[in-house]
Amino acid sequence: MDKTFREWDPDQSVLFPPSVLDLVPEGHPAHFVREVVRGELDLSAVYAVYDEVRGQPPYDPRMMVALLLYAYSRGVRSSRKIAQGCEERVDFMAVTGMQKPDHDTVNEFRRRHLAALQGLFPQVLYLCAKAGLVKLGHVALDGTKIQANASKHKAMSYGRMEETKRRLRAEVREWLEEAEATDREEDEKYGKGKRGDEMPDWVKDKKLRAQKIAEAKKALESEAKERAEAERKAQEPRRPTAPGRPPKEPDETPDPKAQRNFTDPESRILKTKDGYIQGYNAQAAVDADSQVIVAQEVGTQSDVQRLMPMIDQVRENTGRLPDEVSADAGYCSEENLRAMRRRRLDAYIATGRQRHGTRSATANEGRRRGPWTSAMRTKLKRAGHRSRYRLRKQTVEPVFGQMKECRGFRRFLLRGLAKVRGEWSLACIAHNLLKLFKASPATA
Secondary structure, three states: OOOOOOOOOOOOOOOOOOOOOHHHHOOOOHHHHHHHHHOOOHHHHOOOOOOOOOOOOOOOOOHHHHHHHHHHOOOOOOOOHHHHHHHHOOOHHHHHHHOOOOOOHHHHHHHHHHHHHHHHHHHHHHHHOOOOOOOOOEEEEEEEEEOOOOHHHHHHEEHHHHHHHHHHHHHHHHHHHHHHHHHHHHHHHHHHHOOOOOHHHHHHHHHHHHHHHHHHHHHHHHHHHHHHHHHHHHHHHOOOOOOOOOOOOOOOOOOOOEEOOOOOOOEEEEEEOEEEEEEEEEEEEEEOOOOOOEEEEEEEOOOOHHHHHHHHHHHHHHHOOOEEEEEOOHHHHHHHHHHHHHOEEEEOOOOOOOOOOOOOEEHHHHOOOHHHHHHHHHHHHHHHHHHHHHHHHHHHHHHHHHHHHHHOOOOOOOOHHHHHHHHHHHHHHHHHHHHHHHHOOOOO
């Protein structure tokens, strides 16, 4: 055969470049994230934790922060995958300078500094604003349901807790009586103090399970009491002599259908278009000009309860309110529309779901009543397909698509609301860093 091929000799020794940075092309996101962390971010809140002089020197916090943010921007969130990347991927090596923290170190650093890492979101947003990416001409809000690190099958309703508690109590009582009878027989047969007098493991497990159910039941009862107390305070302004039926005394008993998950008690059963998941409701407010996230949070409340807190966070993060705000029907309520008007915001909030093939949100509109809702419905219909509401889908939904599809953020790795909020913040910071990277002169 006359064809000539390039020489391939895996055993041949080679001289690597003098710097690992040369292994990654110029203008790569790894260089950008590393330099932003080194030169632009204030990490004093992270450094403040290190007050012990003794001991082996830890990894440089700047390197660890850069590693976490770059990993999240690449869709790598598992501490084991991040540690693997430090050993196998040259882009990770360009961030760490060939240092190789193990997965325990990565996980412990993230856990220890999660609150401080959340504080980096406003700093990165400020860099985006300096680069001209935050216009606040139009901001779109939306929420997306993200699965918790827990199975929905590990949840139990209050009614089932009552039933299971009684059943387990009866079973444990029966088994203890059986164990005592067996102990007496073996004592007579083998003598006192011989093997056979220990409580069986299966009895211990049942008792532990009953204890766990009792704790979850108590937590649901506490939540019900807090909710009832809040209802009482809301009813206090009403005069006793006001016409009409007197307010009903709030019920302190939990709803029999109220559920609590044993793996992640702070997560909730949430309805999605594909069914129900055990998860959290992640919120994002996105600038229409650049798809930069200007506010973000995670909770278990519905969208309608989070509209005004998100608007207030936009002002806190950027120093001013947006000119226009759009949101889907989940955020529509008389109270929200009135609050938007008080803040003099030009709002475009759907009053119902949009049917396929139509130009306006018409479904379920009959159930939404009130002067503010009627005015918003008229406002949206009058503009038709030219309404500024059309900017919502092309602004916020692509951001969730990038985070879920491109970077694989479909499930939280951490458990508990505080940790989940930190993890969502890291994902939003990574998203904004990528937007800033694409807008930087070196990549333009």
